[in-house]
Amino acid sequence: MSHRTLGKEETRGNGAGKDAGTPRSGDGLSGGHPLPPPPPAHRYIGKSVLRTDGWEKVTGAAKFVDDIEFGPSLLHAYVVESPYAHAEIVRVDTAEAEKVPGVVKVVTGRDFTQKFGLYMKDRYIFARDRVRFVGEQVAAVIACDPKTAMRAAKLVKVEYKELPPVLDPVKALDKKSVLLHPELGEYPHVPWFFPKAGTNVAHWRKTRKGDVEKGFKEADLILEDTYTVPRYAHCAIEVHGAVGLYDAAGRLTVWTASQSPFTQRHGFAQALAPLGISHKDVRVVTPYIGGGFGGKAGVSMEIIGAALATTVQGHPVKVMWSRAQEFYNTYQRQGVVAKLKLGVRKDGTITALEHTLYWDAGAYVEYGANVVNAVGLSATGPYRVDNVKIDSVCVYTNLPPGGPYRGFGYSEFGFGLESHINRMAAELKIDPVDFRRRNAIKGGDTLCYGAHMNPCGLDEAIEKAAKEIGWGKKTKPKDPRKARGKGVVCFWKAPAMPPNASSSAFLKFNEDGSLNVLISGMDMGQGLLTICAQIAAEILSVPPAKIRVETPDTDRNPYEWQTVGSHVTWGCGNAVKKAAIDAREQIFDLVQRTLNLERDTLYLEDEKVKCRTQPDFGLAFKDFVIAGIEAEDHTFKGGPVMGRGMFMPEFTSAISDPETSQGGHPNVHYTTGAAGVEIEIDRETGKVKVLKAVLAVDLGKAINPDLCRSQVTGGLLQGLATVLYEDMRFSEKGKLLNANFSDYKIPTALDVPDEIVPILIEVAQPDGPFGARGVGEHTMIPAASMIANAVEDALGIRIKSMPITAEKIALALKKAG
Amino acid sequence: MKKHTISLKVNGVARTLEVEPSDLLNEVLRDKVGTKSVKVGCDRGDCGTCTVLLNGRAVRSCLVLAAEADGSDILTLEGISKEGGAALQKALHKRNSFQCGFCAPGMILSAHELLRKNPHPTDADIREAIAGNLCRCTGYTPIVEGIADAAKGGK
Amino acid sequence: MPIAQEFELYRPKTLDEAGEVLKAHKSKARVLAGGTDLLNWLKEGLVAPEALVDIKGIPELRELRLEGKTLSIGAAVTFAEILESELVRRKFPLLWEASRTVASGGVRSRATLVGNICSAIPSLDSGPALLVHEARARVQSGRERRMVPLASWFLGPRQTALAEGEFVTGIELDVPDHKNAGAYLKLGRYAGEDLAQVGLGVLTDAAKAWRVAFCAVGPVPARAPKIEALLAGKALTDALLRKAQSLVAEEIRPITDIRSSKEYRLHMAEVMLERGLRTAASRLAGRGPEYGVSVL
Numbered sequence A: 001m002s003h004r005t006l007g008k009e010e011t012r013g014n015g016a017g018k019d020a021g022t023p024r025s026g027d028g029l030s031g032g033h034p035l036p037p038p039p040p041a042h043r044y045i046g047k048s049v050l051r052t053d054g055w056e057k058v059t060g061a062a063k064f065v066d067d068i069e070f071g072p073s074l075l076h077a078y079v080v081e082s083p084y085a086h087a088e089i090v091r092v093d094t095a096e097a098e099k100v101p102g103v104v105k106v107v108t109g110r111d112f113t114q115k116f117g118l119y120m121k122d123r124y125i126f127a128r129d130r131v132r133f134v135g136e137q138v139a140a141v142i143a144c145d146p147k148t149a150m151r152a153a154k155l156v157k158v159e160y161k162e163l164p165p166v167l168d169p170v171k172a173l174d175k176k177s178v179l180l181h182p183e184l185g186e187y188p189h190v191p192w193f194f195p196k197a198g199t200n201v202a203h204w205r206k207t208r209k210g211d212v213e214k215g216f217k218e219a220d221l222i223l224e225d226t227y228t229v230p231r232y233a234h235c236a237i238e239v240h241g242a243v244g245l246y247d248a249a250g251r252l253t254v255w256t257a258s259q260s261p262f263t264q265r266h267g268f269a270q271a272l273a274p275l276g277i278s279h280k281d282v283r284v285v286t287p288y289i290g291g292g293f294g295g296k297a298g299v300s301m302e303i304i305g306a307a308l309a310t311t312v313q314g315h316p317v318k319v320m321w322s323r324a325q326e327f328y329n330t331y332q333r334q335g336v337v338a339k340l341k342l343g344v345r346k347d348g349t350i351t352a353l354e355h356t357l358y359w360d361a362g363a364y365v366e367y368g369a370n371v372v373n374a375v376g377l378s379a380t381g382p383y384r385v386d387n388v389k390i391d392s393v394c395v396y397t398n399l400p401p402g403g404p405y406r407g408f409g410y411s412e413f414g415f416g417l418e419s420h421i422n423r424m425a426a427e428l429k430i431d432p433v434d435f436r437r438r439n440a441i442k443g444g445d446t447l448c449y450g451a452h453m454n455p456c457g458l459d460e461a462i463e464k465a466a467k468e469i470g471w472g473k474k475t476k477p478k479d480p481r482k483a484r485g486k487g488v489v490c491f492w493k494a495p496a497m498p499p500n501a502s503s504s505a506f507l508k509f510n511e512d513g514s515l516n517v518l519i520s521g522m523d524m525g526q527g528l529l530t531i532c533a534q535i536a537a538e539i540l541s542v543p544p545a546k547i548r549v550e551t552p553d554t555d556r557n558p559y560e561w562q563t564v565g566s567h568v569t570w571g572c573g574n575a576v577k578k579a580a581i582d583a584r585e586q587i588f589d590l591v592q593r594t595l596n597l598e599r600d601t602l603y604l605e606d607e608k609v610k611c612r613t614q615p616d617f618g619l620a621f622k623d624f625v626i627a628g629i630e631a632e633d634h635t636f637k638g639g640p641v642m643g644r645g646m647f648m649p650e651f652t653s654a655i656s657d658p659e660t661s662q663g664g665h666p667n668v669h670y671t672t673g674a675a676g677v678e679i680e681i682d683r684e685t686g687k688v689k690v691l692k693a694v695l696a697v698d699l700g701k702a703i704n705p706d707l708c709r710s711q712v713t714g715g716l717l718q719g720l721a722t723v724l725y726e727d728m729r730f731s732e733k734g735k736l737l738n739a740n741f742s743d744y745k746i747p748t749a750l751d752v753p754d755e756i757v758p759i760l761i762e763v764a765q766p767d768g769p770f771g772a773r774g775v776g777e778h779t780m781i782p783a784a785s786m787i788a789n790a791v792e793d794a795l796g797i798r799i800k801s802m803p804i805t806a807e808k809i810a811l812a813l814k815k816a817g
Numbered sequence B: 001m002k003k004h005t006i007s008l009k010v011n012g013v014a015r016t017l018e019v020e021p022s023d024l025l026n027e028v029l030r031d032k033v034g035t036k037s038v039k040v041g042c043d044r045g046d047c048g049t050c051t052v053l054l055n056g057r058a059v060r061s062c063l064v065l066a067a068e069a070d071g072s073d074i075l076t077l078e079g080i081s082k083e084g085g086a087a088l089q090k091a092l093h094k095r096n097s098f099q100c101g102f103c104a105p106g107m108i109l110s111a112h113e114l115l116r117k118n119p120h121p122t123d124a125d126i127r128e129a130i131a132g133n134l135c136r137c138t139g140y141t142p143i144v145e146g147i148a149d150a151a152k153g154g155k
Numbered sequence C: 001m002p003i004a005q006e007f008e009l010y011r012p013k014t015l016d017e018a019g020e021v022l023k024a025h026k027s028k029a030r031v032l033a034g035g036t037d038l039l040n041w042l043k044e045g046l047v048a049p050e051a052l053v054d055i056k057g058i059p060e061l062r063e064l065r066l067e068g069k070t071l072s073i074g075a076a077v078t079f080a081e082i083l084e085s086e087l088v089r090r091k092f093p094l095l096w097e098a099s100r101t102v103a104s105g106g107v108r109s110r111a112t113l114v115g116n117i118c119s120a121i122p123s124l125d126s127g128p129a130l131l132v133h134e135a136r137a138r139v140q141s142g143r144e145r146r147m148v149p150l151a152s153w154f155l156g157p158r159q160t161a162l163a164e165g166e167f168v169t170g171i172e173l174d175v176p177d178h179k180n181a182g183a184y185l186k187l188g189r190y191a192g193e194d195l196a197q198v199g200l201g202v203l204t205d206a207a208k209a210w211r212v213a214f215c216a217v218g219p220v221p222a223r224a225p226k227i228e229a230l231l232a233g234k235a236l237t238d239a240l241l242r243k244a245q246s247l248v249a250e251e252i253r254p255i256t257d258i259r260s261s262k263e264y265r266l267h268m269a270e271v272m273l274e275r276g277l278r279t280a281a282s283r284l285a286g287r288g289p290e291y292g293v294s295v296l
Helices: A003-014 A052-059 A095-099 A146-155 A212-218 A261-271 A302-309 A324-328 A367-377 A408-426 A432-440 A458-468 A528-540 A567-595 A705-724 A785-794 A806-816 B025-033 B077-081 B085-093 B102-117 B123-129 B141-151 C015-028 C038-044 C079-084 C086-091 C093-102 C115-121 C126-132 C223-229 C237-252 C262-284
Strands: A075-080 A089-093 A105-109 A137-142 A158-162 A199-208 A221-230 A239-247 A252-256 A281-287 A317-320 A335-344 A350-362 A386-395 A481-493 A505-511 A515-519 A548-549 A602-605 A606-613 A619-620 A641-649 A671-682 A690-698 A756-761 B005-010 B013-019 B051-054 B055-062 B073-075 C006-012 C029-032 C051-054 C062-067 C070-074 C136-141 C144-149 C152-154 C166-174 C180-187 C198-205 C212-215
Touching: A003 A386, A052 B085, A075 A146, A075 A252, A075 A302, A075 A548, A075 C051, A089 A137, A095 A105, A095 A146, A105 A146, A137 A146, A137 A302, A158 A458, A199 A367, A212 A335, A212 A350, A221 A408, A239 A302, A252 A261, A252 A302, A261 A281, A261 A302, A261 B025, A261 C070, A335 A408, A335 C126, A350 A367, A350 A408, A350 A505, A367 A386, A367 A408, A367 A690, A408 A432, A408 A481, A408 A785, A408 C062, A432 A458, A432 A481, A458 A671, A458 A756, A481 A785, A505 A567, A505 B141, A515 A528, A515 C198, A528 A548, A567 A602, A567 A606, A690 A705, A690 A785, A705 A756, A705 A785, A705 B141, A785 A806, A806 C144, A806 C262, B005 B025, B013 B025, B055 B102, B077 B085, B077 B102, B085 B141, B085 C223, B102 B123, B102 B141, B123 B141, C015 C029, C015 C051, C015 C166, C029 C115, C070 C086, C070 C115, C079 C115, C086 C093, C093 C126, C093 C180, C093 C198, C115 C126, C115 C166, C126 C180, C126 C198, C126 C212, C180 C262, C198 C262, C212 C223, C212 C262, C223 C237, C237 C262
Parallel strands: A075 A317, A252 A281, A350 A386, A515 A548, A690 A756, B005 B073, C006 C051, C029 C051
Antiparallel strands: A075 A137, A089 A158, A105 A137, A199 A386, A221 A335, A239 A252, A239 A317, A335 A350, A481 A671, A505 A515, A505 A641, A602 A606, A606 A619, A671 A690, B005 B013, B051 B055, B051 B073, C062 C070, C070 C166, C136 C144, C136 C166, C180 C198, C198 C212
8 A cells, every 4th residue: 555545544544634623524434514614724833832841941940861869879880891892801800899998789791691782682781702892881880979980990800802803894794804793693683684694794785676787778877986974973962871770679760861761661671581570660761861863762871770770779870971981882873885876868867876885883783783774775865766776784893883873874875875966967967956856756756665755845845945055156255265166965864663663642631721741752852842732732722831741751651662763743743643632532522422512513722612603602621621521410520631642654564575675665754855055165274164054854844943943953063064074083993082072073153154044845744743744864964965066066076985174175175286 | 088178159059068179060069069950061171061150250160179169159050040030041942042951051151151241242252152062953053043132132 | 070089189378388289299299270181181090190289279370460571471370361361462462362262261261371381282272372472481399480481391292391399380471572463373173162283373573573383283382493584584475485385394293193184284384374474464564354363
């Protein structure tokens, strides 16, 4: 079945397509009434209401994990780390550390035997037999205060036998390469991963469509080249942290800075199953988090907090990462070497694409392999290509674990692809924007794995972005030492999720008619709490200011898989919408049965139930949503109104032919867009100044336009930073050299473009709440390639490796003479 | 090691505290005074989330020993919030200036210091004043606009 | 991240008291002024002193004053105070301009100029300005005092001429005899807070004397005598600038590190020399750009 049909059915089945106050006529559940007039304009959807968490954040009331008080029984843990990128652990001697006054316990790999991992269980809580990256946790000291833990950690003696480190993903493929995971063949993994036992290949996603040989024969121009992208760090300003408490009765509570409370609960329960802990005994509480960007998804260091707690029953134990640890022992964005071959006809039509990507996935790929997988399914970019061959290869290396980072691989392959397109357009003397127009994907097109493209406004995005950046018009710098250039590129991205990733929501009315909405989607700054309030507000006619939506607690809040992939506005938003509709239906039921009003005449407005046929009727929520409605005999009917909503995309499937990826429906939808930039470069210093950046994105429906625009300004700057400034540097022995904000710097308030213009395009997503689809990650994706193209436009030099720093430009210019 | 008894005035309240020589001001403010708006982001003075006003000057409290601050007057975000929210906070709230909000306390204190010294800052002055406060979410523009609004009297 | 090390903290009220404590602990004591470098080194375990001596309570070390034609900057004077000083801005605009590029406001409110020269990292922004002004460090040991010219102060990365038990009480600079102008150019990866990839200080005067010093392109900040000799007494011409640029490679010893490659440092030192010389000349002629405006 096609995506769109299912989207419609899904909507029809539960009323999710309805707006507040519209009668239910026409949805197949009631009859007799004429079709209603067109729905009224939205009251709260599409409005830039203030963030519901805004005041908490400007007053300092917002609490983050490190801010929670645990009292004097709190213990502190400090981790003993591997100094080697690759070594066998011969012996761990904890005796000296244990003697230090104030030390409660020293924990090592001996204490925990289970492996963990999101998509592939390939790592231990503490390294047991072998360390595979510099900084990997080998042991931990738990003490009464952080300083004692740190001092004692220095006394833990670990004897290693060094192994040769594998640092290059391409060399790691060599048959003679040292193996990182000789037991790879035994690791449990999701059925859509294809690890190659006896090699360093953890996963190989192959996608085949049409006939690439034929496609290349049809081409008038073929260009083949390699693009490289280094590793990057998320740099959320809050570091990772976790506090675990395994209480005397055997219940485990873990407070974490996380995007993924339920995924963590599941991970902790599985890894600690030998202790007899079941899911119901595990509770994960996630207060506000200070930025995520993918880095706080899944389970990384938090498992240390959970595991350590079980060794000091009755005491909460805290593990906070330092900024350095944040850099080298969470997830890093993976590096990639991308070999791209594109065939194009004279008129600019792409005839074939061959994309081979070797990912430097790091020591453990339990999450990162899914980045590789996602790219393997989408590395055509948002273009219609009939003949496709993609190989996306996940390679173990002795560098920190790779993992999710805003953009999930799409920025990385986009750098090469969008650069390549400009180069081919130039050779064919076609305007690069025309080239993109010609090949841009459209709703209904067949994707490279056989499913169909969702409705999308890519054409509109290209037009608007090109117009806003003044495409085709050259402007002149005032300073003769400077040169100007422009670049326009396209982007797309789908959420990468298991096919059964789901969302749910509860909604509770309070005595005064205000609402609490319980979700487990995480607000990491993007504004989910606010937009969920807006969605409930729209359905129930309660102003967002009267709705409290809080961060998750797995005991109290219903299930959400994770807040990743820019999918929670869509998934969690749908669940909230359904919960609100569920509450509304309960209200209608109650009013119908107690006041004898015809159900189909009822609607909600201004926090009241109203009736179309009785204009004078208006029953305020506060008068009945808890207390019920008093009947003539003075009995009360009803009771607390509580809505419940679930959402799962029931049309997706990850299972397909391993050799071609044909046959499944792995992605729910793509968000598409186009972006442009104008830069000015100092030819002597190589410094790039971004004069203007524009990003047009089809987000289906902007539930809160201001928050959507914030995603554009923030995401674009994060993307620009990856191309203009940042990259991770490693020593020849695999040690990260810039694990701090002095040398892995992120842009300051003085390093931003002169102007950023967000353009929001709304081609509705049929199964999205009010037509919305995700926008968070997409804003970062086009940045690198558009800078690369603008640099070429300005200077005539093509840089094929990221980042494109002032240094790289100046030296390239010097070399070119 | 000899402990030090120090006197601090934090947000207008005088306190006497016993600290170790190696205790950092941010640790003492967070753990002994309870002003949790003082964040820890980088451990080495790069990120600005631990910014407090020490005798009226914005400093990195992670780079100050608590014992060094003996006799000082300290203002944290809690102190600014006390009076029902300064105009600056209101202006930032109205602009949806922050996303995750982790940088907010330090950012607001840097801006507070700026506006006290220079009530009519230019865009460049504002950017310079907060250049030591890192934010990864917003691209800074909504924060700069919020501070500018506050300077214009919230208009 | 806490400081896990243990040490005693002394907070002397007089110079002599400080001198005594430092002498008693010899190499095991460290002076604590702004602490913006030292506390990081303590956290990272790069130093392990048994005593810290906080000198901020010594009144004369907080002084910034002009005596005759000598500017004296006490060891506890912060960059923020230097930037707020009308005296510095008027008489030593080059030092003011260089101070403005140090870290960010929140660091400058603690970091001291003396601390900067004592940390003696190769990229210290104050180095070129102090060198071209031929500044002197005032050094005390116990109750004895001596002066060390900055030219012989820097011995290597994080190494200075300071002997065991000695500490710096201040820096002295003389107001130049002639009408003068300067420029400090800092190449960083960012416009915001960053460490210098290359730093250049230039000072010229109405007598056409030229002083040039670099930082971050050698183990220590240093003057460029060959360039200075070439320029001495001359007005800038394009040909002269080319010639000066051709001498840069002989004057600096850049290395490749995390912040820049050797090649880029060399290239930029040449670019910056031209811009720095032109800027200083233009300022001398009263044409600007204003101090504090980057020409990079």
